[in-house]
Amino acid sequence: xxxxxxxxxxxxxxxxxxxxxxxxxxxxxxxxxxxxxxxxxxxxxxxxxxxxxxxxxxxxxxxxxxxxxxxxxxxxxxxxxxxxxxxxxxxxxxxxxxxxxxxxxxxxxxxxxxxxxxxxxxxxxxxxxxxx
Amino acid sequence: xxxxxxxxxxxxxxxxxxxxxxxxxxxxxxxxxxxxxxxxxxxxxxxxxxxxxxxxxxxxxxxxxxxxxxxxxxxxxxxxxxxxxxxxxxxxxxxxxxxxxxxxxxxxxxxxxxxxxxxxxxxxxxxxxxxxxxxxxxxxxxxxxxxxxxxxxxxxxxxxxxxxxxxxxxxxxxxxxxxxxxxxxxxxxxxxxxxxxxxxxxxxxxxxxxxxxxxxxxxxxxxxxxxxxxxxxxxxxxxxxxxxxxxxxxxxxxxxxxxxxxxxxxxxxxxxxxxxxxxxxxxxxxxxxxxxxxxxxxxxxxxxxxxxxxxxxxxxxxxxxxxxxxxxxxxxxxxxxxxxxxxxxxxxxxxxxxxxxxxxxxxxxxxxxxxxxxxxxxxxxxxxxxxxxxxxxxxxxxxxxxxxxxxxxxxxxxxxxxxxxxxxxxxxxxxxxxxxxxxxxxxxxxxxxxxxxxxxxxxxxxxxxxxxxxxxxxxxxxxxxxxxxxxxxxxxxxxxxxxxxxxxxxxxxxxxxxxxxxxxxxxxxxxxxxxxxxxxxxxxxxxxxxxxxxxxxxxxxxxxxxxxxxxxxxxxxxxxxxxxxxxxxxxxxxxxxxxxxxxxxxxxxxxxxxxxxxxxxxxxxxxxxxxxxxxxxxxxxxxxxxxxxxxxxxxxxxxxxxxxxxxxxxxxxxxxxxxxxxxxxxxxxxxxxxxxxxxxxxxxxxxxxxxxxxxxxxxxxxxxxxxxxxxxxxxxxxxxxxxxxxxxx
Numbered sequence: 001x002x003x004x005x006x007x008x009x010x011x012x013x014x015x016x017x018x019x020x021x022x023x024x025x026x027x028x029x030x031x032x033x034x035x036x037x038x039x040x041x042x043x044x045x046x047x048x049x050x051x052x053x054x055x056x057x058x059x060x061x062x063x064x065x066x067x068x069x070x071x072x073x074x075x076x077x078x079x080x081x082x083x084x085x086x087x088x089x090x091x092x093x094x095x096x097x098x099x100x101x102x103x104x105x106x107x108x109x110x111x112x113x114x115x116x117x118x119x120x121x122x123x124x125x126x127x128x129x130x131x132x
Numbered sequence: 133x134x135x136x137x138x139x140x141x142x143x144x145x146x147x148x149x150x151x152x153x154x155x156x157x158x159x160x161x162x163x164x165x166x167x168x169x170x171x172x173x174x175x176x177x178x179x180x181x182x183x184x185x186x187x188x189x190x191x192x193x194x195x196x197x198x199x200x201x202x203x204x205x206x207x208x209x210x211x212x213x214x215x216x217x218x219x220x221x222x223x224x225x226x227x228x229x230x231x232x233x234x235x236x237x238x239x240x241x242x243x244x245x246x247x248x249x250x251x252x253x254x255x256x257x258x259x260x261x262x263x264x265x266x267x268x269x270x271x272x273x274x275x276x277x278x279x280x281x282x283x284x285x286x287x288x289x290x291x292x293x294x295x296x297x298x299x300x301x302x303x304x305x306x307x308x309x310x311x312x313x314x315x316x317x318x319x320x321x322x323x324x325x326x327x328x329x330x331x332x333x334x335x336x337x338x339x340x341x342x343x344x345x346x347x348x349x350x351x352x353x354x355x356x357x358x359x360x361x362x363x364x365x366x367x368x369x370x371x372x373x374x375x376x377x378x379x380x381x382x383x384x385x386x387x388x389x390x391x392x393x394x395x396x397x398x399x400x401x402x403x404x405x406x407x408x409x410x411x412x413x414x415x416x417x418x419x420x421x422x423x424x425x426x427x428x429x430x431x432x433x434x435x436x437x438x439x440x441x442x443x444x445x446x447x448x449x450x451x452x453x454x455x456x457x458x459x460x461x462x463x464x465x466x467x468x469x470x471x472x473x474x475x476x477x478x479x480x481x482x483x484x485x486x487x488x489x490x491x492x493x494x495x496x497x498x499x500x501x502x503x504x505x506x507x508x509x510x511x512x513x514x515x516x517x518x519x520x521x522x523x524x525x526x527x528x529x530x531x532x533x534x535x536x537x538x539x540x541x542x543x544x545x546x547x548x549x550x551x552x553x554x555x556x557x558x559x560x561x562x563x564x565x566x567x568x569x570x571x572x573x574x575x576x577x578x579x580x581x582x583x584x585x586x587x588x589x590x591x592x593x594x595x596x597x598x599x600x601x602x603x604x605x606x607x608x609x610x611x612x613x614x615x616x617x618x619x620x621x622x623x624x625x626x627x628x629x630x631x632x633x634x635x636x637x638x639x640x641x642x643x644x645x646x647x648x649x650x651x652x653x654x655x656x657x658x659x660x661x662x663x664x665x666x667x668x669x670x671x672x673x674x675x676x677x678x679x680x681x682x683x684x685x686x687x688x689x690x691x692x693x694x695x696x697x698x699x700x701x702x703x704x705x706x707x708x709x710x711x712x713x714x715x716x717x718x719x720x721x722x723x724x725x726x727x728x729x730x731x732x733x734x735x736x737x738x739x740x741x742x743x744x745x746x747x748x749x750x751x752x753x754x755x756x757x758x759x760x761x762x763x764x765x766x767x768x769x770x771x772x773x774x775x776x777x778x779x780x781x782x783x784x785x786x787x788x789x790x791x792x793x794x795x796x797x798x799x800x801x802x803x804x805x806x807x808x809x810x811x812x813x814x815x816x817x818x819x820x821x822x823x824x825x826x827x828x829x830x831x832x833x834x835x836x837x838x839x840x841x842x843x844x845x846x847x848x849x850x851x852x853x854x855x856x857x858x859x860x861x862x863x864x865x866x867x868x869x870x871x872x873x874x875x876x877x
Binding site: 014016018021061064092094113117 | 652653656657660661663664665667668671672675682685686689692693822823832
């Protein structure tokens with residue numbers, strides 16, 4: 001299970017739905033939702049002491065800063081965040097090209113299709129457990 | 133030697149003693165009386181002249197004297213008898229000896245007529261014939277020498293052993309250009325030209341060793357001109373010592389100059405023959421080589437020296453039966469020059485000959501025309517190709533005037549050769565419609581002298597357009613000047629039409645493909661997003677209590693998702709509508725101000741809500757040839773965007789105005805809204821479902837539609853924007869949609 005989860009998505013219904021599923025499954029202690037990448041970045045603190053989320057569910061197709069742009073901002077902190085923060089992409093896209101592109105980001109631990117379902121939840125859990 | 137003569141004491145000086153001395157002395161002593169008759173003759177007359185004293189006693193002395201000497205002797209004797217002088221040395225006289233030969237006598241006569249013991253003239257004579265003879269001979273050889281030296285027509289001069297010129301004859305004086313008085317006493321080297329000095333000194337040194345020698349030299353005339361000498365140096369040797377050097381020289385200037393001239397002419401002739409590009413050789417009457425130039429030797433790859441005097445027919449039996457041999461004989465017989473060509477397979481050469489007679493035999497000039505013959509054959513084939521090829525061929529001169537065209541050109545264009553010769557290709561192949569830039573481009577290429585190839589519009593004689601692939605190659609002469617151009621004019625009209633068709637198809641396919649990609653994107657992102665929500669919500673709703681708030685909220689979201697799905701489908705419909713519209717057919721005259729006013733009215737409620745206003749600055753005759761619905765949609769999208777993205781810091785102001793520029797119309801929609809950072813958004817600005825604001829409004833389809841609709845009208849759209857300064861969209865409607873005279877289609 002996760003202590004703190006961020007959901008970053010510009011689609012309000014998607015946020016509602018994803019939160020509902022996570023809550024229902026008791027996946028996290030805290031769920032924070034952001035409707036843009038910039039809002040999420042503002043909340044993230046990269047100092048050693050500040051508490052980080054364990055999991056980020058990231059949408060790709062967003063105005064101004066896309067999910068990819070968000071991952072690029074995290075690039076310089078990759079080494080520091082690895083093992084502490086797992087990013088799962090949660091997108092409505094079913095284009096294979098996006099999945100391939102996600103392999104370039106080591107922080108990305110999974111590529112999930114909306115809507116978030118049991119299968120995806122199990123995958124997230126397994127992925128997180130396998131590290132321990 | 134001194135002799136101490138002491139007479140013996142017992143010697144007694146008696147008359148007999150004297151008489152004995154006189155009679156037997158070697159000197160001839162005679163006594164003449166005053167008439168000249170011999171009174172006494174000493175005995176020595178016998179040894180001197182062959183007489184006995186008795187033979188001559190009483191003889192008159194002048195009877196025995198050579199008649200030539202008589203007058204002077206008579207005078208002398210007269211002087212002796214009449215004058216005061218008692219003794220004279222008589223000049224030598226010739227005296228007739230007993231054997232009738234003349235003997236020279238030297239006499240001293242002493243007048244002793246007064247002496248009572250003698251009473252006569254005493255003569256003491258010596259026979260000096262030998263001396264006289266020697267003297268005469270000396271004089272004679274001197275005369276010879278003088279004659280040889282001074283009167284010699286050749287140059288004769290004497291030099292001391294140190295080389296000083298001591299004496300010279302008139303010929304020397306004359307040849308060197310001086311007079312006898314002016315002739316310098318100097319060293320011979322001063323006359324010799326510097327180039328000849330070394331050789332001259334060498335000869336002089338040889339002469340100094342006692343060896344005569346001959347050499348050629350050249351001296352300077354007083355006026356500076358040259359005189360060539362052929363000289364002999366002869367040492368004058370006396371008692372084994374060289375006293376002087378004599379030089380005898382002949383003026384060989386004329387000879388030398390003639391020689392030089394002959395040599396120069398021979399050299400010139402040789403040069404001419406060697407300079408000939410033709411091979412050249414001569415055969416004597418026995419068919420032997422007597423001359424050949426280098427070209428000839430190189431052709432046969434033989435040494436000229438080896439060939440000389442060899443008989444051509446023996447040396448080259450392969451010539452048997454050739455036209456060459458036949459012609460050689462013909463010229464030798466008829467003495468008439470001939471010209472002909474012959475191919476020699478053995479030499480793999482084609483030769484052209486000129487054979488002419490001369491008094492020593494025949495002269496043969498030949499040139500290797502193999503390359504020329506091959507080139508001619510090549511040319512014949514090429515001209516066959518050029519005239520029979522299906523491509524049009526034009527050959528122009530350096531002034532670009534047509535010299536020749538082939539059949540194919542005539543067939544394609546409908547012109548005959550006579551009609552086009554002397555004209556420029558650009559005059560007959562272009563029409564008033566031809567783009568002048570195209571003609572200019574071709575001229576520029578030609579001026580550069582490089583080959584060019586271009587597809588050009590070309591016109592037939594009847595005015596019909598054909599597409600031609602034109603290749604123009606400049607042909608330069610050896611000096612690099614362009615003397616001809618060759619045009620290959622290929623009719624590619626069919627190909628070009630096919631190409632145009634292909635381009636259209638490609639363009640169509642490109643758009644189809646783009647649409648496909650667009651649909652793929654819409655399906656994978658925008659269509660699927662609401663679908664995914666619908667799926668997720670339906671599954672969640674099943675688990676929720678139907679009476680709970682969460683269920684109600686979920687149900688509401690389900691409806692919203694369904695609406696969004698409907699919106700996307702409706703967007704797709706709009707896009708398909710623009711895509712599938714027949715681009716030209718839907719056009720009509722659109723009055724811009726009217727459409728803009730309609731749009732402004734339809735959005736008035738939103739404007740009022742946003743506390744904004746719109747200013748329309750359009751002219752009554754701002755007309756467009758376009759699809760009216762598109763123009764409406766474009767303006768609606770741009771103005772509603774301006775309202776959506778107003779700045780929160782100031783009241784919204786939207787200005788719509790038009791500018792006419794170079795036969796085109798520019799429509800500008802300017803706002804003072806929140807603006808965009810174009811560096812970031814420009815690549816995505818007009819793409820489908822790209823949004824640049826995080827607010828709730830906007831689906832990312834508006835600007836995509838604007839762009840598509842502008843494309844359909846045939847206009848361009850540009851944007852300028854700065855964050856928090858505002859945005860200006862410039863719509864440019866280009867010709868031919870709008871013209872200065874109004875609209876036309």
